[in-house]
Amino acid sequence: MAAEPVRGASRARGFLGRLRAGDQVASLITATFAASVLLLAALLVFELFRGSALTRDKFGWAFLFTGIWDPVAGEFGALPFIYGTVVTSALALAMAVPLGLGAAIFLSELAPPRISDALTFVIELLAAVPSVIYGLLGVFVLVPLMRQVGAPYGVGVFTAAVVLAVMILPFIVSISREALLAVPREQREAALALGATRWESTWQVVVPYARLGIFGSVFLALARALGETMAVTMVIGNDPKIHASLLAPGYSIAAVIANEFTEATADLHLSALIELGLVLFLLTILLNGVARLLILGTTRRGTAQ
Amino acid sequence: MRLALSLLALLVPLSAQTLVNGAGATFPYPIYSKWFDEYHKLHPDVQINYQSIGSGGGIRQLEAGTVDFGASDQPMNQEQLAKSKIKPLHFPTVLGAVVATYNLPGLSRELNFTPDALAGIFLGKIRKWNDPALARANPGVPLPSSDIMLVHRSDGSGTTFIWTDYLSKTSPEWKSQVGSGTSVNWPAGLGAKGNEGVAGMVKQTPYSLGYVELIYALQNKMAYGLVRNAAGKFVKPDLASVTAAAAAAGMPDDFRVSITNAPGKDAYPISSFTWLLIPSQIQDSAKKKILVDFLRWMLGPGQKMTEPLSYAPLPQRVVAKELKAIAAVQ
Numbered sequence: 001m002a003a004e005p006v007r008g009a010s011r012a013r014g015f016l017g018r019l020r021a022g023d024q025v026a027s028l029i030t031a032t033f034a035a036s037v038l039l040l041a042a043l044l045v046f047e048l049f050r051g052s053a054l055t056r057d058k059f060g061w062a063f064l065f066t067g068i069w070d071p072v073a074g075e076f077g078a079l080p081f082i083y084g085t086v087v088t089s090a091l092a093l094a095m096a097v098p099l100g101l102g103a104a105i106f107l108s109e110l111a112p113p114r115i116s117d118a119l120t121f122v123i124e125l126l127a128a129v130p131s132v133i134y135g136l137l138g139v140f141v142l143v144p145l146m147r148q149v150g151a152p153y154g155v156g157v158f159t160a161a162v163v164l165a166v167m168i169l170p171f172i173v174s175i176s177r178e179a180l181l182a183v184p185r186e187q188r189e190a191a192l193a194l195g196a197t198r199w200e201s202t203w204q205v206v207v208p209y210a211r212l213g214i215f216g217s218v219f220l221a222l223a224r225a226l227g228e229t230m231a232v233t234m235v236i237g238n239d240p241k242i243h244a245s246l247l248a249p250g251y252s253i254a255a256v257i258a259n260e261f262t263e264a265t266a267d268l269h270l271s272a273l274i275e276l277g278l279v280l281f282l283l284t285i286l287l288n289g290v291a292r293l294l295i296l297g298t299t300r301r302g303t304a305q
Numbered sequence: 306m307r308l309a310l311s312l313l314a315l316l317v318p319l320s321a322q323t324l325v326n327g328a329g330a331t332f333p334y335p336i337y338s339k340w341f342d343e344y345h346k347l348h349p350d351v352q353i354n355y356q357s358i359g360s361g362g363g364i365r366q367l368e369a370g371t372v373d374f375g376a377s378d379q380p381m382n383q384e385q386l387a388k389s390k391i392k393p394l395h396f397p398t399v400l401g402a403v404v405a406t407y408n409l410p411g412l413s414r415e416l417n418f419t420p421d422a423l424a425g426i427f428l429g430k431i432r433k434w435n436d437p438a439l440a441r442a443n444p445g446v447p448l449p450s451s452d453i454m455l456v457h458r459s460d461g462s463g464t465t466f467i468w469t470d471y472l473s474k475t476s477p478e479w480k481s482q483v484g485s486g487t488s489v490n491w492p493a494g495l496g497a498k499g500n501e502g503v504a505g506m507v508k509q510t511p512y513s514l515g516y517v518e519l520i521y522a523l524q525n526k527m528a529y530g531l532v533r534n535a536a537g538k539f540v541k542p543d544l545a546s547v548t549a550a551a552a553a554a555g556m557p558d559d560f561r562v563s564i565t566n567a568p569g570k571d572a573y574p575i576s577s578f579t580w581l582l583i584p585s586q587i588q589d590s591a592k593k594k595i596l597v598d599f600l601r602w603m604l605g606p607g608q609k610m611t612e613p614l615s616y617a618p619l620p621q622r623v624v625a626k627e628l629k630a631i632a633a634v635q
Contacts, residue, residue, distance in 0.1 A: 070490035071461075072483065139505060153454060153495055153510065238459030238496025249495040255459075259498060262359030263461025263487040265385065 045281065052275035054268055063275060069240040071260070076272035078279050080240040084157060084250040085283065088232065089225040091161035091246075092168060097218055099165075100172025101207075104214075107173070108180035109202045120177060127170035135234035138163040143235060151247035153237060158246040160236040164228060168221035175220065179213020180206060215295050219288060226284050229254040253280040322349075323591050328356040329363020329376030332463050332518060333579045336399055336616050337376065340607050344599055351595050360463050361487065367393060367582055373592055375582035378463020379470075379487070380561035393582035394634060395560040396600060396627055400617035402519040402547045402576040403467045404529035408507050409434065409449065416530040417442040417539045420566075420574075423532070424476035426453055426514065428483075429493030434512060442533070449512065456506045456515035459496025461487040467577040468516050471565040475574075519547065520615040536570040544617040546573035552620035560623075560630070576617075586635050593634065600631050 049056075055063060055076060066077030103123075107116045142162060147154035183206045191201035207214070229252075237249020238259065253276050264270045334357035341353040358366070360377035367375035368389045380395055405418055422438040425431035431438055435448040458465045469485040483489050497506040500521040507515045507527070519542050522529045531539040540546050553569025556562055566574045583600070587593035604627055608618045619627075 068490065071488040072486040072490065075490075139509075144509065147510070152452075153506075155495060155506075233459065233498050234502070238498070239491070239494075251496075259460040259496070260488045261461075263361040263463070265361040265364055265487070269488070 045278070048274055048278040048281060052271050052278055054271035055275045056271075058268070063272075064279065067240075067242060069256075071264070071266065071269045074266065074268045076268070076275075078253070078276055080242050081251050081253040081256055081276060082279065082283065083242050084160075084236065084252040085226060085254070085280065086287075087157055087246070087250070088161045088164055088236070088252060089222060089287075091158065092164035092225045093218065093222060095162065095165035096169045096172055096221060100169050100217070100221075101176055101214065103169075103173045104176035104180055105202060105207065108177045109198075109206065120174065123170045123173050127174060131167060131228055131231040132234075134163055134167050135231035137166075138231060138235040146247070149247075153249060155235050155237040155249060156245075156247050157236060157243075157250040160232045160250070160252070161246075163231050163235050164225045167228065167231060168224050171221045171224065172217045175217035176210070176214045179210040179217070182213065183209045212295075215291070219291060222287060222291065223284060226280070226287065227254055229258045233258060253277075253283075322352050323595060325351070325353045325374070325592055325595055326356075326372045327353065327363075327374040327376060327581075328358050328366045328372045329582070330360045330378045330463055330579055331357040332378050332401055333376065333399055333616070336611055336614050339610055339614065340599075340603055343607075343610065344602060347602075348595075348598075353595070353599065359461065361461060363582070367391060367584070373587075374584070374596060376580065377582055378577065378579045379466045380563075380580060381582070392585045394585050394630065395580045396583060396630070397560055397578035397619060397623060398581055398603060399611050400547050400551050400576055400578055400619065401467070402542045402550075402573055402617070403464055403471075403516050404519050404522050404542045404575070405514060405532065406504065406507055406517050406522055406527045406529045407514040408509075408511055408528070410511050412446070412528075414443075414446055415528070415541070416446065417533065418530045419533045420471075420475035424472050424479045426455065427457070427472060427491070427493065428476075428479060429455075442539075451512040454510045454513035455494030456497050456503050456510070456513055457491050457494050458499070458503060458516075460498050462499075463487065463577075463579070464500065464516070464518050465489065467565060467575060470563055470577075471575045474563075474566045519543075523615050532574055534570070534572050534574040535566050535568050536572070538570050540571065540573045542573045542575070544612060544615070546571055547576045547617035548620055550574065550576040551578065551617070551623060556623060556626060558630070560627070578619075583634055585633060597631055597634055600634075601628065604628055 059066070059076065063076065064078055064082070067079040068075045068077050069080065107119055111119070138159065142159055143154035146156070146159050151159065187205050187209055188201050191205040196204065232252050233255035236252060236255060238251055238255060239249035240251045240256065243250065257273050257276055260269070261273050264273055334355070337355050341355055345352055355376070360379060363375035363377055364381060364385065366372045368391060370391060375393065381389070381393065386392070405423065407416065419438065419442050422431060422442060425438055432452055433450055434453055435450045440448055466485060466487045469483065469489050472483070473480040473485040483492060497503045497515070500517045503515040503517050504521060504525060504527060507513045517527070529542065531541045533539050549569055550564050550567040550572035553572045554562060554564040554567040560580065562578070564576050564578065567576065581600070583596055587596065604619070604624045608624065611618045
């Protein structure tokens with residue numbers, strides 16, 4: 001591969017020369033494409049902001065802190081949904097990150113290459129499974145199990161968190177494994193040469209080196225967990241109240257939007273659902289921001305990269 | 306060249322077709338798609354498209370003018386009609402009903418429900434299966450002392466509207482505390498998505514109770530209860546008792562009527578029409594001709610196709626009244 005450009009270099013230089021002006025065109029075009037991403041995000045926020053004018057005027061900031069959701073009386077509060085979204089995502093991460101990281105370390109560092117490749121193939125397959133399938137799995141396998149464990153209905157916040165954890169696990173394993181494999185061989189060899197055991201070199205050298213990639217996988221997992229709709233609504237119980245028990249039913253922002261949007265006829269109801277969309281968008285940014293700050297903190301302390 | 310010609314040949318009949326677009330309720334979707342399909346066979350030059358995006362969506366799209374007609378499981382209210390630039394006429398098409406379905410292990414008999422018992426259960430006041438309100442209506446039935454696991458719809462739905470409309474009519478407490486709508490603030494229970502979600506939850510959970518459309522219960526052979534109607538008789542929901550409810554209820558000239566808790570001793574009290582919403586003024590004369598013709602066909606041969614799909618047909622009196630009302634489409 002590396003020899004290719006050298007062999008074709010003399011021919012390519014003439015070609016590139018003729019494209020010198022084309023370079024500017026290309027950079028202009030690609031810059032436009034990049035800007036369109038920003039534009040899209042801005043448009044999204046603008047539309048959500050505009051669509052929710054009615055409830056923003058009526059409830060103000062109280063929308064975020066009240067827990068009554070009554071479409072008939074026209075009273076709307078987002079708190080139970082925010083709670084459900086944050087708690088299910090956080091629990092899912094708490095379950096999936098250790099598991100996923102452990103699996104990734106095994107696959108990249110300890111497993112024989114053939115086993116590692118075969119398992120990775122299966123894991124990447126899992127990542128491509130549509131979320132409704134995970135929802136069905138939750139309904140038919142996890143819910144009866146949870147009922148035996150002591151959740152009265154079987155569905156609830158904890159059940160949703162477990163389904164989410166299963167869903168995001170393949171992302172964490174797959175991307176973390178890539179990051180670990182990308183760590184230069186010299187790093188490992190240097191650690192071993194200094195007398196570290198295999199595990200010490202993995203845990204103290206390889207994992208910190210691949211830290212950014214691993215965090216990236218966690219971000220992706222968090223984003224998927226926050227926005228997951230179908231699988232969550234199938235197992236969370238869809239009850240807009242905050243119960244003390246994690247085994248009790250709850251609700252998430254994405255789930256209530258999907259559930260109620262099609263049949264929302266009152267303007268205020270529609271506006272409340274759109275404002276929930278805005279809240280989810282901001283929540284995602286906020287949580288991603290917090291996660292990024294955490295990383296910045298650890299990067300300063302850890303090995304430089 | 307030959308390819309281009311055959312492509313052209315494909316395009317020509319398409320462009321000669323008149324497209325009519327509609328959107329709305331999901332509940333009547335199976336019969337509507339059957340109707341539009343059969344109608345297309347009779348009139349190959351007409352293609353009626355229907356998107357089952359939900360009643361609320363159908364009303365919004367109709368108001369915005371993006372579709373030629375809408376469909377809804379609940380009549381538009383005064384406020385919506387006043388706000389809408391397009392003045393839609395309501396045409397009832399078929400009837401549906403909502404039933405109380407339950408999962409009581411070991412019970413083979415059908416249960417009787419009084420309106421008070423249903424309201425009490427859904428208000429969260431009746432929590433046990435052997436509550437006196439249930440025991441009185443079911444003499445001789447061994448009711449367990451377990452908690453009632455209550456399931457309702459989580460998605461906004463015409464089914465929920467019919468159910469809560471019925472509870473509002475029979476229970477003043479329900480009316481003041483919860484009210485009726487496609488989504489309501491449920492005092493008790495948990496939500497499941499769609500008829501299939503509620504049915505799945507009820508089938509899976511022992512001692513549960515929920516509500517689903519009659520069609521869904523019939524097709525899936527689920528256990529469902531009899532409900533005491535306004536005449537004081539416990540009536541089993543089926544196509545005949547649903548049509549009886551429609552026949553017994555009065556019909557205003559604009560067809561916007563709720564037939565829950567209808568009088569008549571054979572009427573099943575949790576029944577409802579579903580409506581097509583046709584603009585009273587249609588600019589495009591070709592589309593107007595098609596819609597008017599379709600309405601006439603739907604009220605005639607179309608009604609005979611309803612029963613195989615478990616929809617209750619309209620009573621004759623309503624059909625006659627609608628045939629007269631079609632003249633109002635201009």
